[in-house]
Amino acid sequence: MVTVVCDIVLPVGLYYVLREAGASEITALLLSGSAPALHTLHSAIRHRKLDAIGAFTLALLLVSALASLLTSDPRIALARNGLFTALAGVWLLVTLLMARPFTYQALRTLLPGRAARLEHLWESDAAFRRVWRALTVLWGIGLLCDALLRLIMAYTLPVDSVPALDGALYAASWILLQVITQIVLFRSNTLTKIFGERRPRRGAFAGATQQQEAND
Numbered sequence: 001m002v003t004v005v006c007d008i009v010l011p012v013g014l015y016y017v018l019r020e021a022g023a024s025e026i027t028a029l030l031l032s033g034s035a036p037a038l039h040t041l042h043s044a045i046r047h048r049k050l051d052a053i054g055a056f057t058l059a060l061l062l063v064s065a066l067a068s069l070l071t072s073d074p075r076i077a078l079a080r081n082g083l084f085t086a087l088a089g090v091w092l093l094v095t096l097l098m099a100r101p102f103t104y105q106a107l108r109t110l111l112p113g114r115a116a117r118l119e120h121l122w123e124s125d126a127a128f129r130r131v132w133r134a135l136t137v138l139w140g141i142g143l144l145c146d147a148l149l150r151l152i153m154a155y156t157l158p159v160d161s162v163p164a165l166d167g168a169l170y171a172a173s174w175i176l177l178q179v180i181t182q183i184v185l186f187r188s189n190t191l192t193k194i195f196g197e198r199r200p201r202r203g204a205f206a207g208a209t210q211q212q213e214a215n216d
Contacts, residue, residue: 008167011032011033012163012167014032015028015163016164019160025160026072029077029163033077033080075155078153078154078155078163079151079155081150082147082148082149082150083147085143086143086148089139089142089143089144090144092136092139092140092143093141096133096140100122101133101136103136103139104122104136114194127188128190128193131184131188131190134184135184138180153169
């Protein structure tokens with residue numbers, strides 16, 4: 001929840017507050033974009049560690065801010081979310097070449113008490129492996145489609161309308177991918193394989209973002 005507030009709700013709200021106060025588009029975008037950067041720095045100081053994602057986030061925010069200032073083009077700042085989402089989607093697809101795809105790694109992180117059970121299923125059940133590879137493809141392609149929509153909005157819509165639509169798109173994409181994920185897990189009998197006949201209180205795969213929120 002902290003991540004959602006700091007990285008989505010706060011930047012959007014701050015942008016419109018600044019615009020109402022008379023700030024220019026670039027100024028409002030740069031100042032509102034500082035909220036995710038401050039959240040990342042706070043998390044790094046708290047945990048005494050800046051991971052690769054945090055470093056990438058800070059670098060992207062800095063580069064987009066400098067590019068916006070040098071070109072006087074606010075749309076560069078608007079496009080940064082699309083770029084970040086696109087790279088995240090590419091990374092998910094790249095993990096298909098690894099021993100364990102991203103969604104399975106996220107599942108193990110979310111269910112540490114069932115690590116042995118999950119590894120047994122992974123090693124012995126080909127259908128189980130196919131499900132998590134398919135879900136990694138789903139999320140990778142889903143994020144790439146989300147990124148494309150963000151870039152289209154950034155360069156075609158009025159600047160002042162994009163921040164709110166950007167936040168709405170995040171929610172819509174997240175909900176859609178989660179719904180499809182839960183349907184796949186249920187219809188493939190994957191949830192029963194993991195939990196037995198007892199149904200979990202929430203979805204087995206809630207994504208890396210929710211795990212990051214728990215760490216915060």
